[in-house]
Amino acid sequence: MPPLSPADLAALREALLGRRAQLSAEISDKLTDARSERIGTDAVASTDGGDRAAISSAGDLDIAQARRDADELQEIEGAEERINARTYGQCIDCSEDIPIARLRAYPAAARCNQCQQAAEKARH
Ligand SMILES: [Zn+2]
Numbered sequence: 001m002p003p004l005s006p007a008d009l010a011a012l013r014e015a016l017l018g019r020r021a022q023l024s025a026e027i028s029d030k031l032t033d034a035r036s037e038r039i040g041t042d043a044v045a046s047t048d049g050g051d052r053a054a055i056s057s058a059g060d061l062d063i064a065q066a067r068r069d070a071d072e073l074q075e076i077e078g079a080e081e082r083i084n085a086r087t088y089g090q091c092i093d094c095s096e097d098i099p100i101a102r103l104r105a106y107p108a109a110a111r112c113n114q115c116q117q118a119a120e121k122a123r124h
Contacts, residue, residue: 012107013107015104016080020077020080030063030065031063033059034059034062075108078110092110093118094112099112
């Protein structure tokens, strides 16, 4: 596999920056939503407990989503560090080149398909 061309690298870096900005905005949105829903919960609690559970679980969902976004943000920051260290595009486990198609689909990818699958299996 040839190494990433400067044009490929520039496009992927651009994609990472865009995704990073999107995620940061999403996270602060979600946390703001969750917070305002919490305030709504208190208002409901003071009158009637009817929809309380539904409302607070909506807030929890937002927080779970924000946490996933934060994880992805961390992966993106890792990818940016690898770009700076010139190891971007190499699998962090086996050091093989990650296929360009995989990087285009998921620019923050830290592992080749095989190692990613192994890592996911190990996690479950
Ligand atoms: Zn690998």
